[in-house]
Amino acid sequence: MIRLPLALFFSAVLFSSGVYGVLARRNAVMVLMSIELMLNAVNVNLIAFSQRLHDVTGQVFALFVIAVAAAEVGIGLAIVILIYRNRETINVDEVNLLKW
Amino acid sequence: MVAAAEAALSNPGFLRYTWVIALLPLVSATLILFFGKRTPGKGPIYGILALAAGFVMSVAVLWHFVTGGAPYSSSVTWFEVGTFRLELGQYVDGLTAVMVTMVTAISLCIHVYSIGYMQGDKRYTWFFVVLSLFTGAMLNVVVTDNLFQLLVGWEIMGICSYLLIGHWWEEHANSSAAIKAFITTKTGDIPFLFGIFTLVFATGFATTNIQQIGEMASRGEVSTVLLTAGALLLFGGSIGKSAQFPLHVWLPDAMAGPTPVSAQIHAATMVAAGVYLVARTFSVFVHANPIALHVVAAIGGVTLVIAALLALVQDDIKKVLAYSTISQLAYMMAALGLGEAGYAAGMFHLFTHAFFKALLFLAAGSVIHAVHSNNMSEMGGLRKPMPRTFWTYLIGSLALAGVPPLSGFFSKDELIHAAYKAHDYPIMITLLAGAVITAFYTTRMVMLTFFGDYRGHGHPHESPAVMTGPLAALAGATVVVGFLGFAPTKAPFLDWVFFEHPEAAEVSVLVVGLSILVAGTGILVAYALYRRYRERDPLTALGPVYSLLEHKYYLDDIYWKGIVLPIRDKASAFANWTSQVILDGVVNGAARVARALSGLVNGFDRNVLDGAVNGVAQTAGFTGGLLRYIQSGNVQRYAAFLFTGVVILAIVFTRF
Numbered sequence: 236m237i238r239l240p241l242a243l244f245f246s247a248v249l250f251s252s253g254v255y256g257v258l259a260r261r262n263a264v265m266v267l268m269s270i271e272l273m274l275n276a277v278n279v280n281l282i283a284f285s286q287r288l289h290d291v292t293g294q295v296f297a298l299f300v301i302a303v304a305a306a307e308v309g310i311g312l313a314i315v316i317l318i319y320r321n322r323e324t325i326n327v328d329e330v331n332l333l334k335w
Numbered sequence: 336m337v338a339a340a341e342a343a344l345s346n347p348g349f350l351r352y353t354w355v356i357a358l359l360p361l362v363s364a365t366l367i368l369f370f371g372k373r374t375p376g377k378g379p380i381y382g383i384l385a386l387a388a389g390f391v392m393s394v395a396v397l398w399h400f401v402t403g404g405a406p407y408s409s410s411v412t413w414f415e416v417g418t419f420r421l422e423l424g425q426y427v428d429g430l431t432a433v434m435v436t437m438v439t440a441i442s443l444c445i446h447v448y449s450i451g452y453m454q455g456d457k458r459y460t461w462f463f464v465v466l467s468l469f470t471g472a473m474l475n476v477v478v479t480d481n482l483f484q485l486l487v488g489w490e491i492m493g494i495c496s497y498l499l500i501g502h503w504w505e506e507h508a509n510s511s512a513a514i515k516a517f518i519t520t521k522t523g524d525i526p527f528l529f530g531i532f533t534l535v536f537a538t539g540f541a542t543t544n545i546q547q548i549g550e551m552a553s554r555g556e557v558s559t560v561l562l563t564a565g566a567l568l569l570f571g572g573s574i575g576k577s578a579q580f581p582l583h584v585w586l587p588d589a590m591a592g593p594t595p596v597s598a599q600i601h602a603a604t605m606v607a608a609g610v611y612l613v614a615r616t617f618s619v620f621v622h623a624n625p626i627a628l629h630v631v632a633a634i635g636g637v638t639l640v641i642a643a644l645l646a647l648v649q650d651d652i653k654k655v656l657a658y659s660t661i662s663q664l665a666y667m668m669a670a671l672g673l674g675e676a677g678y679a680a681g682m683f684h685l686f687t688h689a690f691f692k693a694l695l696f697l698a699a700g701s702v703i704h705a706v707h708s709n710n711m712s713e714m715g716g717l718r719k720p721m722p723r724t725f726w727t728y729l730i731g732s733l734a735l736a737g738v739p740p741l742s743g744f745f746s747k748d749e750l751i752h753a754a755y756k757a758h759d760y761p762i763m764i765t766l767l768a769g770a771v772i773t774a775f776y777t778t779r780m781v782m783l784t785f786f787g788d789y790r791g792h793g794h795p796h797e798s799p800a801v802m803t804g805p806l807a808a809l810a811g812a813t814v815v816v817g818f819l820g821f822a823p824t825k826a827p828f829l830d831w832v833f834f835e836h837p838e839a840a841e842v843s844v845l846v847v848g849l850s851i852l853v854a855g856t857g858i859l860v861a862y863a864l865y866r867r868y869r870e871r872d873p874l875t876a877l878g879p880v881y882s883l884l885e886h887k888y889y890l891d892d893i894y895w896k897g898i899v900l901p902i903r904d905k906a907s908a909f910a911n912w913t914s915q916v917i918l919d920g921v922v923n924g925a926a927r928v929a930r931a932l933s934g935l936v937n938g939f940d941r942n943v944l945d946g947a948v949n950g951v952a953q954t955a956g957f958t959g960g961l962l963r964y965i966q967s968g969n970v971q972r973y974a975a976f977l978f979t980g981v982v983i984l985a986i987v988f989t990r991f
Contacts, residue, residue: 254978257971257974258971258974258975258978259971266970266971327969327970327971328969328971330970331967331968331969331970332968
């Protein structure tokens, strides 16, 4: 039985590294992967509390998050491929079309 | 109203349809206009049929009065304005019956005659359109029972006279004459219009019906001042239409039109309308201040003499006739000016004059047609080549001169008798003096035209039957109609045409003797002078008087220099100055004020309003400029904002 604070600490580290990856990495694939890290950090949290509180709802939510994450990665990777085809780069700094 | 009730009691019979007589020529004018050129004979047939039908109907209407019928009146509403109602109506009494008969008969003759006279004319069909319309307008004036309908017919006549006088408008003189006629008569029409307003106002806008106005006047329900003003203003219209002094100047110039037109204007329509108007509205004149009738008499008397004198010196045969018409119309006016006593006599002279004057004009037209000149100095001796024209012309001339037993003698005798009976000796003397001059110039005209040797070019020949036929018909009428006023046969005319109550026919040996004497004097003196043709007119012996007459009393010059030129030069220069300096000044001033104002508004607009608007925009732009750096398009920066937001929210939710 893993203690709750340990699980939460691990989750926090995981989430923080995910945030760092999203904000700092240039490679779009790495950004997507970092998002996965953040999602999984959330999953860890959900499972930990589910254990602690003896409530299965958290685990159900975690399953939903995994499903959504899979879909997200699918679309995300498709977008990355299209960007690469059009611009020959997947550097997110250079893909700055979403502005005024 | 009593009269109307009586009219309802006695069977009006055919009188109900009198208005159709006035409508027929209008219909025929339309038909000629639209189908004339496609019809065999190019159109006049419609007008002739319409007038023939109208003449037959007129005789039927007249018969009603011959057999002692009562007047008849009916109307339909034309339109209403508030409580004021305008009507289309007819009022048929003996005068109307006599007038429609006279107008249709003469106009019919003129139509037939015009077929010959106008043959080959460029605007042949158009001529008949206007001629028919002219007749229709006159008949409309004659049968109407109210002033507004009368005005409509009156003005249509004005425009028709303009069109016909200027029928040959290619020549500048002709179109000028047309304009002169139109403007001069229009000068009279303005008072006429105001006269109508005055009378309608005087009745309190109750009616425009002439008979009702007359009845109100006779009951004293209308203020005498307004009545007098109305009468004088109406008479202004008569002066213009009937070419009385001082608006007579258009009529001699109107000779520029084709001769049948002159006959039409001088006999059947137009000038007769002016006299008819006074007769129709006579109760207004009678019940107004006596000054109204005095003015009528004075204008008549003055015109009578001056026009007759002018006829003495004319060389143009049509101008002699024109001045004679003015003078004869003045006879009628003078008679009407006598009041009730002269009413029937004046109308009788209108009636007989129409026949012999139409005859004279048409015969003169026949002469002009033959010799291709209007000038009597280029005529002479036409008695032999043109016998029919000569004899008919002679009959007309003798009637004009007042030789018994022709119609002119009877009517003129009655006029003089009326003046005698009214003890208005100045008028009587004027009439007698006029008669001498009339006889003189008539004889001069006949002598110069038909006697002596031919002085013109070519070989004159008799006109075709289509022209001499109407001449014969009119000559016959000239002989016959006089007996309608022949006292020994009880003068039936006086039973048909009267004002309020019929007069008994009277004969005064003194008057008959006087009129025969003056006519004889005039004729004999003229015969003596003109028996042998002289290059120099014997009248030139009169010296300055002759030159005064030759220049038409300088009236045309006075009008030209006193009215036309000042209006054209001075007034237009003044108007020009006014418009250049004053009006333009006002306009420019207004423009400058507007510009200054708009400058202010502009400044306000630019600085305050635009400032506010631009300020808002600039602020928004500035803020946006700052904010836009946030929206860099860099996904990671967006994500950073997102996380920052989340952190802030987390802190807010947990701490507070």
